Amino acid sequence: MILNYALDFAFLCFGLGLAMNLYRVFRAPGVTDRILALDTMVINVLTLIVLYGIRTRSGVNFEAALLFAMTGFVSTVAYCKFVLRGDIIE
Amino acid sequence: MDQIVEYILSALLVFGGIFGIVGSFGLLKLPQTLQRLHAPTKATTLGVGSALIASMAYFWYFEGTLSWHELMITLFLFLTAPITANFIAKVQLHRAIDKQDLPPTGVGTEWATYDPEVQAVSPALLNDRDPG
Numbered sequence: 001m002i003l004n005y006a007l008d009f010a011f012l013c014f015g016l017g018l019a020m021n022l023y024r025v026f027r028a029p030g031v032t033d034r035i036l037a038l039d040t041m042v043i044n045v046l047t048l049i050v051l052y053g054i055r056t057r058s059g060v061n062f063e064a065a066l067l068f069a070m071t072g073f074v075s076t077v078a079y080c081k082f083v084l085r086g087d088i089i090e
Numbered sequence: 091m092d093q094i095v096e097y098i099l100s101a102l103l104v105f106g107g108i109f110g111i112v113g114s115f116g117l118l119k120l121p122q123t124l125q126r127l128h129a130p131t132k133a134t135t136l137g138v139g140s141a142l143i144a145s146m147a148y149f150w151y152f153e154g155t156l157s158w159h160e161l162m163i164t165l166f167l168f169l170t171a172p173i174t175a176n177f178i179a180k181v182q183l184h185r186a187i188d189k190q191d192l193p194p195t196g197v198g199t200e201w202a203t204y205d206p207e208v209q210a211v212s213p214a215l216l217n218d219r220d221p222g
Contacts, residue, residue, distance in 0.1 A: 043134050065163055
């Protein structure tokens, strides 16, 4: 099945992207790049979860993906808020 | 028919994968932070979007169940991506770019995030800076 090869390719792409983001988290010129890299890591992991859902043919993972998107958004905003204000909820 | 759908799904997955890796690679490769902010948006919209569409179409065609979770994830990502980008750009403006280096806004008022009434940055942190 060609779909399996395409899935493998997509897994490889997003996995490599995740590795690049991890490198960027550790080696970055400033804190902004780290926030950005963490945000992108959330996106990549989310896509990996969705791809895993296609591979295992189960729809259980989508709730996990949705929760992941929400926590990723909240954590990015909280991190930015912390950098700007020194506090998250004032 | 199965074959055609499979080809379409494969094309979507490959398209999404390419955009995903381009987004992450741009995060490493582009020279400035505000330019790097541009790259992962491609991964967010086109990469994740086509993977989610592929997943939705797959479950609809091969399993017979149409699930709306994927659309919800896409909608949520599309709604939140500008907000996170705005916040990250604001952090970068305040931490690494001097106010006088910014281009003119062209509308007569200053940049909104530097408005003294808004006070986007805690005064205690105003002099906490990053290099470039």
